[in-house]
Amino acid sequence: MSFYQTYRPKKIADLDLVAVRDVLLSTLASGKISHAYLFVGPRGSGKTSTARILAQLVNCEKNACKSSDFSEPCGECEACRVIGGGSSVDVIEIDAASNGLVDDIRDLREKVRLSPVQLKKKIYIIDEVHMVSTAGFNALLKTLEEPPAHALFILCTTESQKVPETIASRCARVNFTKATIDEVIGSLLKAVKGEKLDVDKEILQQIAEATDGSFREGHKILEQLSSYGTKIDEQVLTKVLGVVGRHSVKKLLDFVMVFDTDGIIKMFDEMEKTGVKAGILVTLLLREAKLEMEKQIRSGESPAIYLRIIDNLISSADRIKISPLPLLPIEIALLSVAIDEKGGEPRPKVQIPSTASKPAQETKKHEDSIVKLSAETLIKREETEDVDRKTVQDDSG
Numbered sequence: 001m002s003f004y005q006t007y008r009p010k011k012i013a014d015l016d017l018v019a020v021r022d023v024l025l026s027t028l029a030s031g032k033i034s035h036a037y038l039f040v041g042p043r044g045s046g047k048t049s050t051a052r053i054l055a056q057l058v059n060c061e062k063n064a065c066k067s068s069d070f071s072e073p074c075g076e077c078e079a080c081r082v083i084g085g086g087s088s089v090d091v092i093e094i095d096a097a098s099n100g101l102v103d104d105i106r107d108l109r110e111k112v113r114l115s116p117v118q119l120k121k122k123i124y125i126i127d128e129v130h131m132v133s134t135a136g137f138n139a140l141l142k143t144l145e146e147p148p149a150h151a152l153f154i155l156c157t158t159e160s161q162k163v164p165e166t167i168a169s170r171c172a173r174v175n176f177t178k179a180t181i182d183e184v185i186g187s188l189l190k191a192v193k194g195e196k197l198d199v200d201k202e203i204l205q206q207i208a209e210a211t212d213g214s215f216r217e218g219h220k221i222l223e224q225l226s227s228y229g230t231k232i233d234e235q236v237l238t239k240v241l242g243v244v245g246r247h248s249v250k251k252l253l254d255f256v257m258v259f260d261t262d263g264i265i266k267m268f269d270e271m272e273k274t275g276v277k278a279g280i281l282v283t284l285l286l287r288e289a290k291l292e293m294e295k296q297i298r299s300g301e302s303p304a305i306y307l308r309i310i311d312n313l314i315s316s317a318d319r320i321k322i323s324p325l326p327l328l329p330i331e332i333a334l335l336s337v338a339i340d341e342k343g344g345e346p347r348p349k350v351q352i353p354s355t356a357s358k359p360a361q362e363t364k365k366h367e368d369s370i371v372k373l374s375a376e377t378l379i380k381r382e383e384t385e386d387v388d389r390k391t392v393q394d395d396s397g
Contacts, residue, residue, distance in 0.1 A: 003191045003226075004219035008049045010084070011072040012057070016187040016215060017046055020176055024050070028070045033058055034172035036144055036153040038129075040160040041176025044214030048093075048127065050174075051154040055091050055123040056083045058152060064120065079119050090119040096131040105136040109143045112151050122151045129155040130162035137164050144170040178213025181205065187215045188222055197222075199232045209287070210241060210280045242275035249284045253292065256309060256334050259342040268331045278326035282317050285330070286310060308337050 012028060015021040027033065037054070039047040056073035057063065060080055063070045073080050082088040094108070108124065116122040126132075132140065144153065144167065155171060157163055179187070185204045192199050199222075207225075211217040224240050225232045248267070255263035271281070293306035312333035319329035 002219070003195070003223040004216050007187070007190045007194060007219065009046070009053065010075055012050075012053055013072060015046060015050060015053075016183050017176060017179060018183065020046065020050060020174060023174055024054070028057070028072070031070055033070075033152070035147045035151070036171040037155065038160070038163065038168055038171035038173045039154060039156045039176060040173060041158070042178055042213065043158055044211075044216035045176040045179060046215055047156040047176055048125065050176075051123075051125045051156065052083065052091075054154060055125070055152070056080050058121050058123075059083065059119040082118060083123075088118055090116040090121075091123045091125070093125045093127065095127050097128045105132065105139040109139055112143055113148055116150055120150070123154065124151065125154045125156065127156045128158070129167075130157045130159045137167055141166055141170075179211075179215055180213070181208045184208035184211055184213070184215060184218045188218050191219060191222055195226060195230070197226055197230050197232060203232055203234065203237055205246070206237060209246070209284055210277075212283065238274055241280065242271075242277050246284070246288065249281075249288050252334065253285065253288060253309070256338045257305065259338045261335055261338050261342075264331065264334055264338060268327055272325075272327060276327065278320045278330060279317075281327070282313055282320065282330055285334075286313050286317075289313065305337065305341055308341075309334070312337060 009015045012021060012024045015024070037051075039051065041047055053073065056075075056079065057070060060071070060073045061077040062074050075081075075084065079088075083091055092108075094104075112122065112124065114122075141164075143151075147153070153171070155163070155167070160168065160173075185201075185208050188204055188207065191197070192204070207218055207221050210221065221241065222232075225236055228236045228239070252264065252267055255261075255267065289306050289309045293303045293310065296303040296306060313330065316329035316333040320326050323329050
């Protein structure tokens with residue numbers, strides 16, 4: 001079993017996302033369990049794990065006779081065990097990305113009326129609910145409008161704007177955000193302790209920074225690293241991820257700030273050799289540049305150069321996907337700022353063998369001579385034409 005599955009939170013108090021934990025602990029105290037929830041948030045933020053905890057909570061034997069002040073799932077009763085083991089016939093998980101057709105939703109609507117077989121409540125967890133078809137949503141709406149007392153719906157989505165308002169308005173919404181660095185580290189520490197791994201806090205910091213706020217991604221990376229042994233150091237991290245530490249990212253930005261183009265080029269040459277991942281690097285650079293920009297603004301200094309760096313990096317993020325050399329767009333983004341801003345001097349002009357490369361005074365003199373020559377030629381031509389006309393008139397006379 002993967003680290004992410006092994007070290008999933010088992011109780012609401014164990015949830016690593018603080019905001020969600022606080023909301024659901026309030027629900028525990030009040031006992032006001034909705035018939036339908038809409039969990040909204042990015043992938044890997046804990047939506048499915050939370051849905052399973054909620055399924056255990058409403059079916060746990062400790063809460064059988066309670067209408068308020070619910071307890072956390074005990075994890076020991078029959079209901080908790082079958083739900084935790086994924087073997088309960090009354091907890092139905094549906095992937096709407098592959099089951100979003102109207103016939104599947106109509107089938108759900110017919111079966112939801114049947115009483116639970118094992119549990120007190122039948123739980124429907126519909127993942128990627130925004131993928132349900134329009135006709136499917138219409139069928140689902142009828143069930144949500146008149147839900148049976150023994151059913152609880154938990155709809156999960158990464159794109160809430162695609163969920164019709166008629167569906168969303170009938171659900172209690174819970175917002176899952178990207179995890180902070182500290183929240184990801186807290187989640188990883190559970191696996192570190194459980195697997196008896198030897199990992200420095202700095203390594204965990206770098207793993208967390210590479211996850212883009214995803215608990216699942218963090219555990220996936222840690223599991224990959226652990227395949228090299230229980231001791232996880234910078235060398236192993238670079239071998240698996242090809243990541244650079246925050247000190248390297250800061251050094252790269254420092255090179256830009258002092259317009260050291262040679263330093264930038266050398267660092268990118270080293271990163272090419274070690275296989276640094278472009279997507280991770282641009283994220284780390286953006287995060288560090290953002291912090292420095294905010295620091296400049298607070299201190300009353302101009303953040304102009306950091307604004308340029310951030311703008312260039314955002315543009316480079318799109319080009320990474322189509323570049324044969326993924327690190328090249330980032331290198332160009334930083335070099336262009338360093339070259340343009342070098343010492344506050346204007347950009348050196350490229351010398352081209354044409355009149356455009358001549359000094360302005362010489363160019364002006366050349367242009368004036370052309371104008372003068374053209375005028376003289378025109379006058380001579382007119383004088384010649386006058387003589388020819390006069391000759392013709394004399395001959396005719």
